[in-house]
Amino acid sequence: MLKEKDYHLHDPTWCPGCGLFGVFASLKKAAVSLKIKPEDMVVVTGIGCHGRLNNYFKANGFHALHGRALPVATGAKLANSHLSVITVSGDGDAYSIGLSHFIHAVRRNIDLTYIVVNNMIYALTLGQTSPTSQVGFVSISTPLGSKEFPLDGPRMAFVSGGTFIARGFSGAPKQLSRLIEQGLQHKGFALIDVLSPCITHNKINTYDWYKENTYNINQKKGHDPKRRDLAWKALNGGDTFALGLLYQEERPSYNELVLPGKKSLVQSRTTVDRKEWDRILQKFE
Amino acid sequence: MITDISILIAGKAGDGVLFTGNVLAKILKRQGWKIVTYRYFPSNIRGEPTSYTVRSSLEKIHGRGDKIDVLMAFDCDAILEHIGALAASGVVLCEGRELVRLKSRDRKGKTFHAFPMRELAREKFGNEIYKNMILLGGLCYILDLDFQIITEIINETFLKKKGKDVVQKNIQAIHLGCEEAKKIVQRGERYLLKSRRDLSRLLMSGDEAIAFGALVAGCRFFAAYPICPATEIWQWLANYFPRFNGLVVQTEDELAAINMALGASYAGVRAMTSTSGPGASLMMEGFGLAGIAEIPVVVVDVQRVGPGTGMPTKSEQADMTQWIHGSHGDFPRIVLAPGTIQECFEFTIKAFNLADKYQCPVILLTEQDYGQNYRTVNKFSFSRVDLDRGKILTQKELLSLKDYKRYQFTRDGISPRALPSMRNGIHMVESNEHDVRGYRDESSKNRKKMMEKRMKKLKAARKDLIRPKIWGKSTADIGIIGCGSTFGPIQEAMEQLYYSGIETKYLQIRTLWPFLGTEVEDFIANCKQVFVVDNNYEGQLAYLIKSQMKQKKEIRHILNYSGHTFRPQDISGFIHKAL
Numbered sequence: 001m002l003k004e005k006d007y008h009l010h011d012p013t014w015c016p017g018c019g020l021f022g023v024f025a026s027l028k029k030a031a032v033s034l035k036i037k038p039e040d041m042v043v044v045t046g047i048g049c050h051g052r053l054n055n056y057f058k059a060n061g062f063h064a065l066h067g068r069a070l071p072v073a074t075g076a077k078l079a080n081s082h083l084s085v086i087t088v089s090g091d092g093d094a095y096s097i098g099l100s101h102f103i104h105a106v107r108r109n110i111d112l113t114y115i116v117v118n119n120m121i122y123a124l125t126l127g128q129t130s131p132t133s134q135v136g137f138v139s140i141s142t143p144l145g146s147k148e149f150p151l152d153g154p155r156m157a158f159v160s161g162g163t164f165i166a167r168g169f170s171g172a173p174k175q176l177s178r179l180i181e182q183g184l185q186h187k188g189f190a191l192i193d194v195l196s197p198c199i200t201h202n203k204i205n206t207y208d209w210y211k212e213n214t215y216n217i218n219q220k221k222g223h224d225p226k227r228r229d230l231a232w233k234a235l236n237g238g239d240t241f242a243l244g245l246l247y248q249e250e251r252p253s254y255n256e257l258v259l260p261g262k263k264s265l266v267q268s269r270t271t272v273d274r275k276e277w278d279r280i281l282q283k284f285e
Numbered sequence: 286m287i288t289d290i291s292i293l294i295a296g297k298a299g300d301g302v303l304f305t306g307n308v309l310a311k312i313l314k315r316q317g318w319k320i321v322t323y324r325y326f327p328s329n330i331r332g333e334p335t336s337y338t339v340r341s342s343l344e345k346i347h348g349r350g351d352k353i354d355v356l357m358a359f360d361c362d363a364i365l366e367h368i369g370a371l372a373a374s375g376v377v378l379c380e381g382r383e384l385v386r387l388k389s390r391d392r393k394g395k396t397f398h399a400f401p402m403r404e405l406a407r408e409k410f411g412n413e414i415y416k417n418m419i420l421l422g423g424l425c426y427i428l429d430l431d432f433q434i435i436t437e438i439i440n441e442t443f444l445k446k447k448g449k450d451v452v453q454k455n456i457q458a459i460h461l462g463c464e465e466a467k468k469i470v471q472r473g474e475r476y477l478l479k480s481r482r483d484l485s486r487l488l489m490s491g492d493e494a495i496a497f498g499a500l501v502a503g504c505r506f507f508a509a510y511p512i513c514p515a516t517e518i519w520q521w522l523a524n525y526f527p528r529f530n531g532l533v534v535q536t537e538d539e540l541a542a543i544n545m546a547l548g549a550s551y552a553g554v555r556a557m558t559s560t561s562g563p564g565a566s567l568m569m570e571g572f573g574l575a576g577i578a579e580i581p582v583v584v585v586d587v588q589r590v591g592p593g594t595g596m597p598t599k600s601e602q603a604d605m606t607q608w609i610h611g612s613h614g615d616f617p618r619i620v621l622a623p624g625t626i627q628e629c630f631e632f633t634i635k636a637f638n639l640a641d642k643y644q645c646p647v648i649l650l651t652e653q654d655y656g657q658n659y660r661t662v663n664k665f666s667f668s669r670v671d672l673d674r675g676k677i678l679t680q681k682e683l684l685s686l687k688d689y690k691r692y693q694f695t696r697d698g699i700s701p702r703a704l705p706s707m708r709n710g711i712h713m714v715e716s717n718e719h720d721v722r723g724y725r726d727e728s729s730k731n732r733k734k735m736m737e738k739r740m741k742k743l744k745a746a747r748k749d750l751i752r753p754k755i756w757g758k759s760t761a762d763i764g765i766i767g768c769g770s771t772f773g774p775i776q777e778a779m780e781q782l783y784y785s786g787i788e789t790k791y792l793q794i795r796t797l798w799p800f801l802g803t804e805v806e807d808f809i810a811n812c813k814q815v816f817v818v819d820n821n822y823e824g825q826l827a828y829l830i831k832s833q834m835k836q837k838k839e840i841r842h843i844l845n846y847s848g849h850t851f852r853p854q855d856i857s858g859f860i861h862k863a864l
């Protein structure tokens with residue numbers, strides 16, 4: 001039987017108290033509960049503090065270029081659909097430099113789980129304003145306060161045809177690991193935006209701040225993640241963030257649509273026989 | 286006897302120039318002629334000048350020639366643009382009302398036929414669209430083309446897509462044009478072509494040859510973003526891949542295209558992407574990732590005119606330096622430059638084997654010229670294609686290892702690969718500098734060793750690369766060096782020089798990087814004068830040679846950055862003057 005320690009390669013060296021510890025623990029928990037063998041798992045990360053995750057997590061890992069985690073993950077999943085592909089990004093990686101890949105992965109409904117560790121700041125580069133930073137946010141890059149409207153990943157996913165949209169909080173690891181589990185089981189693109197405090201550089205959006213400004217939607221009466229109208233309402237909560245599974249819809253994944261035979265590309269025949277060869281070249285005669 | 290003839294069809298984009306040219310090329314090809322097509326067209330859909338040359342020869346040809354024999358023009362502007370290239374005895378077919386606009390000095394020595402194609406099309410079919418087939422009919426008379434072959438090709442072109450009625454009308458239009466030409470073209474003004482039905486050759490573009498090569502090489506994943514002039518590779522693969530359980534993905538941009546290909550390759554499938562111009566620049570980032578992560582990938586750059594958006598549908602050789610030295614940081618890469626359709630096919634298979642064996646990016650550097658245009662090539666004979674996947678461990682081998690290290694130091698620098706989902710093969714792929722297991726390691730000791738390990742692979746690859754080829758007499762002391770599309774014009778320029786008493790030899794460089802210096806040094810040492818032919822402004826090939834050459838010797842540059850490829854005369858004329 002697989003245990004959490006089977007996915008634990010090293011103790012992380014993130015700043016003590018970093019939200020990423022919650023993500024790390026939740027991911028291990030979800031993998032245990034779904035009994036995914038480490039060799040069948042690929043964890044692709046981008047650039048940022050989150051990017052170290054697969055240096056600590058025991059599975060196949062791919063630390064991609066800044067913003068390009070999703071295309072790498074997409075290629076790997078399409079080549080071998082047997083793999084459980086989990087992609088982890090930060091808010092800069094996912095919503096700034098990799099935004100285009102994010103939107104198109106959502107549209108494609110590619111079958112993978114995307115965890116965006118959202119700390120509303122660029123932490124690895126020592127504290128610049130990020131695309132999810134709130135208006136007025138003061139940082140070394142915006143000493144006079146951010147003048148830009150914050151970008152909301154889950155909301156963007158919703159209008160781009162997202163089929164699984166969730167928001168977690170690294171201070172609520174039980175809920176988070178459940179969301180990751182659900183995301184992994186979802187056939188299609190699963191977004192889990194994780195509010196995750198950066199205790200070193202972001203003194204505004206702290207654990208306490210998140211506790212005050214979030215609520216669990218799945219405990220709230222009347223929310224049904226299958227209903228678009230309710231999901232949209234939950235996604236537009238004004239100053240507070242709804243945590244939980246916000247929206248889910250069943251739609252064939254890209255993988256199912258483009259490879260209906262269910263045979264992975266790595267299993268494809270790599271040869272062309274004489275008959276095929278001749279028939280193909282006949283077209284050029 | 287006519288052994289070489291060039292027919293140019295010219296008009297405005299939207300006139301159907303491309304379509305007419307394609308049909309004509311197919312007819313002549315099936316009549317046993319060797320073909321080179323040459324399109325010069327704008328990067329928009331309607332309104333600007335466009336032209337299509339079909340050069341046919343009984344001799345071996347590899348490029349557009351120097352002169353045009355028959356000019357079929359849809360308007361006066363087209364005549365004015367191309368009359369300079371018209372042979373002294375050339376024939377022009379155009380509508381009377383357009384010919385009126387010509388001045389008498391333009392007409393000197395040439396034959397002009399007023400050919401009422403639009404009028405006939407309206408009269409007979411009530412639709413000007415048939416003007417092209419009427420014009421083609423006129424040409425059929427002039428060249429004495431085989432009606433059976435024409436009918437066959439019209440059938441193949443239209444029957445499935447448009448039905449019997451359209452086939453009939455097109456054939457009627459061709460007959461109509463032929464009858465009209467009989468009335469106006471004198472017997473002595475015809476070019477009666479010898480014809481022998483021949484299906485042994487293929488009419489193929491370099492893009493298509495690369496796509497077929499990729500299929501044969503076992504590539505089953507292709508990701509790309511639409512761009513001229515590389516999209517034909519994708520188009521072809523999109524049609525054929527589904528039958529072989531292969532997949533073509535249209536990505537959001539070239540950044541995604543190369544990274545997706547890397548993801549797929551990492552998971553174990555042979556993967557390719559293709560691009561040009563600005564797309565090649567965007568791919569620089571992922572190119573470096575392939576280098577440090579040691580992931581095999583084949584990238585095709587069908588070069589177009591740059592920089593910026595440049596001239597998207599025109600040809601140039603100005604991306605060489607970028608692929609040889611490009612992306613930040615040092616890493617091993619292999620850059621191949623095929624010069625013919627046959628080489629496009631062969632080098633593609635080779636590229637996949639090299640990528641897998643040396644676990645590095647391999648670039649196939651071609652050009653719009655032979656990328657998008659069609660040429661005849663001897664049918665690729667079926668043979669068992671040798672697919673070398675390099676050091677990929679089997680499950681059994683992996684289980685017998687005590688401690689698998691993805692980036693293990695080895696004598697040749699190549700470390701055995703495990704694929705994700707293999708037991709006992711868990712590993713990390715890092716875009717950061719990493720240790721033997723793939724985990725981030727920024728210590729300077731490790732950095733040095735890892736850098737040397739990666740670069741060492743190129744040393745091992747040297748013996749495996751495609752050597753340069755020498756053409757012409759070895760005793761000649763005038764040397765010409767070129768790569769890619771300059772192959773055809775150089776060959777013909779050598780012939781032209783030979784007839785004027787100048788003997789030359791030619792070194793065709795086929796692997797640009799790593800630079801195979803020995804042959805080049807020897808070649809240059811045995812020449813009194815050396816000319817390097819470059820289809821770019823800065824002389825990128827000459828620059829590369831100079832940077833790698835040990836001996837001091839003057840090298841003359843023959844340059845062209847007009848958006849056109851070289852004509853043989855551009856090269857022979859330059860050498861003539863220089864001597």
